[in-house]
Amino acid sequence: MKSITPIFALTLLLMIPGLASAQRTAMEWLDAVDRNQVMESARYTSEMTVHLPSGQERSFKMKGHTVGDKYALVEYTAPARDAGTRYLRRDDQMWIYFPRVDRTMLIQGHMLREGMQGSDMSYEDMTQSTAWADQYTAEITAETDSTVDIRLASKDMTVSYPFREISIDKTRGVATRVLNFDASQYPIKEIKVLEMRRISDRWFPVSTEIRSHLTEDKWTRFNIIDIEFDVPYEESDFTKAALEKVGEF
Amino acid sequence: MSIATLAFRNTKRHPGRSLLTMLAFTAAVATATFMDAYMTGAVDGFFQSYVRIEAGHVKTMPELAADRVRILPLDDGLRNLDSLMTVIESVDGVVQASARIRFGVLLDGPEGAVPAFGTALTPSREHGLMELDEWVSEGFCPADGADEVMIGSALAEKLGLTIGDEFFFVASTSYGGLGPGVYTVSGIFHSGITMLDRRTFYLPLVPAQYQLAMEDRALEIAIMVEGGMDASLMAADEIQAAIDDAGFEDVIAVPWQKQGNVYEMMAPAQVFSVILMGLLGIIALTTVINTVLMSVMARTREIGALRALGFDRSTVIRMILTESAIVGFVGTILGLIIGMAVSIWLGHVGIDFSEIVKHIDLPMNTTFYPEASLFTAIRASLLGLTVAILAAWYPARVAARLEPAKALRSA
Numbered sequence: 253m254k255s256i257t258p259i260f261a262l263t264l265l266l267m268i269p270g271l272a273s274a275q276r277t278a279m280e281w282l283d284a285v286d287r288n289q290v291m292e293s294a295r296y297t298s299e300m301t302v303h304l305p306s307g308q309e310r311s312f313k314m315k316g317h318t319v320g321d322k323y324a325l326v327e328y329t330a331p332a333r334d335a336g337t338r339y340l341r342r343d344d345q346m347w348i349y350f351p352r353v354d355r356t357m358l359i360q361g362h363m364l365r366e367g368m369q370g371s372d373m374s375y376e377d378m379t380q381s382t383a384w385a386d387q388y389t390a391e392i393t394a395e396t397d398s399t400v401d402i403r404l405a406s407k408d409m410t411v412s413y414p415f416r417e418i419s420i421d422k423t424r425g426v427a428t429r430v431l432n433f434d435a436s437q438y439p440i441k442e443i444k445v446l447e448m449r450r451i452s453d454r455w456f457p458v459s460t461e462i463r464s465h466l467t468e469d470k471w472t473r474f475n476i477i478d479i480e481f482d483v484p485y486e487e488s489d490f491t492k493a494a495l496e497k498v499g500e501f
Numbered sequence: 502m503s504i505a506t507l508a509f510r511n512t513k514r515h516p517g518r519s520l521l522t523m524l525a526f527t528a529a530v531a532t533a534t535f536m537d538a539y540m541t542g543a544v545d546g547f548f549q550s551y552v553r554i555e556a557g558h559v560k561t562m563p564e565l566a567a568d569r570v571r572i573l574p575l576d577d578g579l580r581n582l583d584s585l586m587t588v589i590e591s592v593d594g595v596v597q598a599s600a601r602i603r604f605g606v607l608l609d610g611p612e613g614a615v616p617a618f619g620t621a622l623t624p625s626r627e628h629g630l631m632e633l634d635e636w637v638s639e640g641f642c643p644a645d646g647a648d649e650v651m652i653g654s655a656l657a658e659k660l661g662l663t664i665g666d667e668f669f670f671v672a673s674t675s676y677g678g679l680g681p682g683v684y685t686v687s688g689i690f691h692s693g694i695t696m697l698d699r700r701t702f703y704l705p706l707v708p709a710q711y712q713l714a715m716e717d718r719a720l721e722i723a724i725m726v727e728g729g730m731d732a733s734l735m736a737a738d739e740i741q742a743a744i745d746d747a748g749f750e751d752v753i754a755v756p757w758q759k760q761g762n763v764y765e766m767m768a769p770a771q772v773f774s775v776i777l778m779g780l781l782g783i784i785a786l787t788t789v790i791n792t793v794l795m796s797v798m799a800r801t802r803e804i805g806a807l808r809a810l811g812f813d814r815s816t817v818i819r820m821i822l823t824e825s826a827i828v829g830f831v832g833t834i835l836g837l838i839i840g841m842a843v844s845i846w847l848g849h850v851g852i853d854f855s856e857i858v859k860h861i862d863l864p865m866n867t868t869f870y871p872e873a874s875l876f877t878a879i880r881a882s883l884l885g886l887t888v889a890i891l892a893a894w895y896p897a898r899v900a901a902r903l904e905p906a907k908a909l910r911s912a
Binding site: 302304305306308310333334337348350352353355357367369370371 | 576577669671673674676677678679681682683714
């Protein structure tokens with residue numbers, strides 16, 4: 253009996269993380285994902301490639317500044333015709349500043365769900381970083397050693413994606429595949445994480461591919477070139493005056 | 502005494518009845534003349550508006566866009582536009598070619614968003630096509646390449662714009678992004694076409710191409726050819742051959758009749774015209790049968806006397822038919838004069854339906870101009886004379902069957 257005890261104890265010890273993992277609820281998994289993917293505030297540079305059904309591809313580069321789901325400011329730096337175009341998000345409104353004609357345009361409501369620059373990322377997708385755990389109820393639908401599949405249903409049917417199906421990398425706590433559905437539960441877009449990187453104390457997706465389920469052969473690839481979290485922004489950094497300011501933001 | 506003389510005298514014996522019969526012919530032929538001219542004018546006017554504002558005699562467009570005539574996705578445009586224009590203009594019989602881009606846009610108005618259509622074109626290339634100058638009600642048509650727009654009168658009113666105002670709008674680009682543009686309102690137009698006046702603005706092609714990210718591209722090329730609308734089918738084949746020879750792939754030349762289903766859509770109008778003629782014929786026929794039959798019945802003793810004097814049945818039939826033909830002929834002439842006069846007059850001044858259809862977006866002129874022609878007169882005359890003969894046939898047969906003795910004894 254004595255000889256068995258250490259082996260039993262060792263086996264139990266090895267099983268503890270697994271047991272802990274198995275006991276995680278869907279909401280706990282969502283919290284884990286939110287801890288990695290939600291940006292309280294961040295500054296980043298990124299590039300985006302949009303592939304159109306006609307076979308054309310267009311690439312954009314941009315700099316972004318974001319504070320959770322309240323404020324965001326994105327500025328295109330390339331191509332030349334779009335360089336300097338800025339998007340300011342404040343709550344449910346967005347202003348777009350076009351330096352070429354020195355005019356600002358307000359968009360709001362359903363327009364925020366249109367694709368940005370013809371991409372599969374809406375203005376909301378691009379400028380909002382909201383915790384899923386606050387928005388959805390969750391239910392585990394499948395689980396393996398490495399992944400857990402969760403179905404999310406929104407508490408508010410007016411959100412962009414009332415239903416989602418996500419696959420979470422259990423080791424890193426990152427949603428590696430997200431299938432977004434509309435209110436009638438029709439799939440509208442699919443997001444796949446192509447690469448994730450350890451940045452500061454979190455795993456963060458740095459390369460994603462978004463495919464439209466509504467248009468055949470249309471996809472967008474979004475790559476984070478560099479990102480810095482927890483930047484101390486002020487509310488005054490996200491004003492119309494800041495949007496229309498000449499020079500660097 | 503000849504049958505014709507006898508028949509002519511008979512028509513004068515009951516002037517009231519003859520006049521009534523004649524008026525029936527006059528009314529039927531005048532109405533038929535006018536309706537024929539009206540329908541011809543309405544259909545022709547519609548086709549001419551369609552060719553002018555939309556289709557050209559022939560339109561060149563991407564093959565993928567063939568079934569989507571009004572607004573095309575911008576990424577389906579014609580590429581290498583300058584080279585394509587050169588090829589098209591080298592085809593014999595091509596009088597004018599103008600590249601266009603049509604796009605939808607939401608404009609900011611004082612009372613909210615206003616959906617509108619922009620049409621980018623080269624104004625100097627629209628002679629014989631859109632003829633924008635003819636529509637200008639204030640200001641002037643934009644100059645080629647200038648940052649100017651010309652706005653439909655009702656749209657300008659809704660947006661609160663006048664000449665010299667700044668016009669800023671953002672449109673979707675060919676790749677789905679947002680393209681901003683600032684223009685000066687150089688002109689306001691009134692075309693009489695509700696949809697254009699309420700929803701459309703015209704701007705020069707070059708700044709629009711930049712705004713929409715469509716440099717050296719357009720969505721369509723509207724082409725006018727020698728020989729007009731009737732020559733479009735053959736011209737389209739020749740243009741297509743030239744485009745293919747030049748190596749442009751997936752580009753098609755489509756005559757106006759085969760663009761969308763507008764031509765087929767108007768086919769019922771032709772059927773309606775024939776049905777209308779038929780109904781008018783039936784109305785005239787029943788009226789005339791009635792009056793001629795009454796005339797025969799009132800003259801039973803007289804017809805009996807003629808039969809007793811040696812008139813055979815066929816002579817009686819010919820006499821009655823000739824009477825009806827004489828009345829029908831005079832009524833037809835009068836009807837033609839009235840119908841043609843009204844049609845020609847309205848053909849000049851037009852019939853303005855704009856008040857009636859002001860809340861409906863119609864892609865056509867709301868003033869109709871009846872088109873009275875020689876064919877209109879021939880068709881209406883044939884109707885009148887055919888009715889005259891057909892309507893008298895039954896009463897003539899009734900008269901011919903009368904037994905002389907019985908007829909003479911009748912009251």
